[in-house]
Amino acid sequence: MAGQSDNVKPNLQRLTSDIEVLSSFSDPSKPGWTRRPFTAWYESGRQWLTERMHEAGLEVSVDAAANLIGRLPGLNPALPSILIGSHTDTVQGGGRFDGIIGVVGGLEIARRLKESGVRLQHTLEIVDFTAEEPSEFGISTIGSRGMVGTLTEEMMHKQDPNGLCLRDAIDRIGGRSSDLMTEVRKPGEVALYLELHIEQGPVLVETGRTLGAVTGIVGIHRYRIRVTGQPNHAGTTPMSMRQDALTGFGEICLALERICRSYGDRLVGTIGRVFNEPNASNVIPSDVTFEMEIRSLDPLLSEQVHTSFVTEAYEIAARRQLALKEELLSRSEPVHVNANVLELIEHNCALVAPVMKLPSGAGHDANQLARIAPIGMIFVPSRGGRSHCPEEWTDYEQVAAGVEALALSLLQYDQIYGDVKIHVSE
Ligand SMILES: [Zn+2]
Secondary structure (H helix, E strand, O other): OHHHHHHOOOOHHHHHHHHHHHHOOOOOOOOOOOOOOOOHHHHHHHHHHHHHHHHOOOEEEEOOOOOEEEEEOOOOOOOOEEEEEEEOOOOOOOOOOOOHHHHHHHHHHHHHHHHHOOOOOOOEEEEEEOOOOOOOOOOOOHHHHHHHOOOOHHHHOOEOOOOOEHHHHHHHOOOOHHHHHHHOOOOOOEEEEEEEEEOOOOHHHHHOOOEEEEEEEOEEEEEEEEEEOOOEEOOOOOHHHOOOHHHHHHHHHHHHHHHHHOOHHHEEEEEEEEEEEOOOOOEEOOEEEEEEEEEEOOHHHHHHHHHHHHHHHHHHHHHOOOEEEEEEEEEEOOEEOOHHHHHHHHHHHHOOOOEEEEEEOOOOHHHHHOOOOOEEEEEEOOHHHOOOOOOOOOOHHHHHHHHHHHHHHHHHHHHHHHHHHHHHHO
16 A cells, blocks of 8 residues: 555646636636536536546546546456546636536546556546536536436426526536436445545634545435514504514524534534515514524434424414414435445545544535445535635645545555455455
8 A cells, every 4th residue: 555655646736737727617707716517618627627538548428417427447347436526517606626626636546547557446437427516407416416316307307597408408518318217327336436525614724634534414404484473563563562573583593593502513503594574674574484404414413403493483482472384395314424434534534634524514416426325525625614605715735635535545445345346256
């Protein structure tokens, strides 16, 4: 391993240049570095990436879901592939690192393997997943959903504001929507999925660590709650005789914050969307509808917090003579990194730079891949904890450390599980 680790050390200059060039394919009419999926800038970026993959000697293809894939065949064709992936689309007004470091980092690993003549047992596939961020079709992680079979017919018929349906958008950028179901990868067909990503939060920076070994991706429970009081004249109704839905909401909102804080780092809860009615300066608010979410790696804990919150919200409402109505909007289950993979990643990160374990509070393509394969993720710091904005920044040396840790993890996994599988097949 000691000898191999030097071989796969990324070329910092090349990595830096790749990130700078790929991020420069952006819509000049939009703020920051905007590369929305299915646009000309997105396609130009992918064209550039395709050329880099060819240059690196990879077998380049586009799958049914329009995922761009560079393949480096392994020594043992009987083994399932190891995938390294992420995305090259951005949110509007996004930054230079979200997504692309995972794709460019994977490419750099494949290049270093080629250049140093290190052959893996497993085939390695570097994947640029189609449209990871929320798209104009109202769907995110489109490519990774397509790969694992969770892109439904209903989703394929969703239209963007111009009336283009997702099926046609996928076909326009080189996908084959009619082959989607036949190309779906099933459990066992991917040995391991790895992703390098910016943290998009402040924890690594605050704790002074360079690398994060991701323990899992939080599940999200989302609810819509309506608080109903009575509209009345803001001038003539005494303070003691009001049923003000907004002040009731204020108390409920603070209750959520207090309850969630009492659990330390184990979960987060947010009310991020609020509608006040009638929203007039001279009328006491009659209705407040808000959306609340709880994110945690532990679904039971999320349930527990939800129950405490709702119980308290009903108490507040009753005291203020308000009515409360709650509905569940969505519920996604957490994804866990299995103990062996986590240990392997943490170990290899530690060989490169100071590391800590932490959960991912944001969703990724890894959420989808986890349906068919074990996953592992490495985070690098986001300066100021910021992302999805032009200020998004990670030092290139930190990106390189992440790429190196990913490469070492890949080599070790390949060594351990490549051998095991050979013995099994014999
Ligand atoms: Zn991302």
